[in-house]
Amino acid sequence: MGIPMDDIHTPTVPSGPVSGSSSTNANLSKAGLTQLFDEKERLEAELKVLGEVLKSVEEGIAAYFASIKDTDGNASTPLAIRPPAPAAGEVEGRTQGETDGIPFAKVNSVADGSPAAKAGLKAGDKVCNFGNITWANHENLTKIATVITNNVELPVLVKVIRSSSEEESSQLTLRLTPSRDWGGRGLLGCHLLPL
Structure with a gap:
C-alpha cells in the first residue's frame, strides 16, 4: 500500500551522501580560495540532486493522495485496497x-x-x-x-x-x-x- 518502494536499497545519490565530517571537509579551514569554490560547487551539485529526489518523493506522495480521492473529492480507501471504481452509476x-x-x-x-x-x-x-x-x-x-x-x-x-x-x-x-x-x-x- 502506498508509494512503491521496490528500489529502497538503491542509493538516492550516485556516490551517496558525502556531507558531514570527512577528510576533505575537515581541512577546509586551511584550504585556499580555489579549493573552497570547488567544495562549494560540489555541495551545490549534491544539494541539487537531493532536491530532485525530494521533489520526486513529494510528487509521488501528491499523486498517491490524489488517487485516493473519489469523484466528489472525498478521501476514500486507498486504491491498493480498492481497485479503481467505475464512474458514478456505471456498472x-x-x-x-x-x-x-x-x-x-x-x-x-x-x-x-x-x-x-x-x-x-x-x-x-x-x-x-x-x-x-x-x-x-x-x-x-x-x-x-x-x-x-x-x-x-x-x-x-x-x-x-x-x-x-x-x-x-x-x-x-x-x-x-x-x-x-x-x-x-x-x-x-x-x-x-x-x-
Whole structure:
C-alpha cells in the first residue's frame, strides 16, 4: 500500500551522501580560495540532486493522495485496497467465464430507496468482493461490517455474480455508498447471508 518502494536499497545519490565530517571537509579551514569554490560547487551539485529526489518523493506522495480521492473529492480507501471504481452509476459487466472471485455471501433482500438499491444490488446476487473483503477473509461476514462502518458516505466497490437464468450469469462491479441518511434501517438497506 502506498508509494512503491521496490528500489529502497538503491542509493538516492550516485556516490551517496558525502556531507558531514570527512577528510576533505575537515581541512577546509586551511584550504585556499580555489579549493573552497570547488567544495562549494560540489555541495551545490549534491544539494541539487537531493532536491530532485525530494521533489520526486513529494510528487509521488501528491499523486498517491490524489488517487485516493473519489469523484466528489472525498478521501476514500486507498486504491491498493480498492481497485479503481467505475464512474458514478456505471456498472461493469463480465461473463461468468471471466469471474475471478469466489462468492461468499448472497443478497437475501434489498430495501427500496436504500443505498444498496441505488447501487444496483438485487436479491439473489452473490457477493465475490466487498471492498477488500473476499471469501478468504470475510470471517463469517463480520469484516463486511467493518468496511461499511469505515466507509460511511464513501463509495465501496462490490463485485457480484448475477444470474439471469440457470445457465447464464455475469459479474458486475457496483459502487455502493453506505449512508445513515437514506431513511431506513442500517447503512446499506440490504441483508446478506453467508454461503
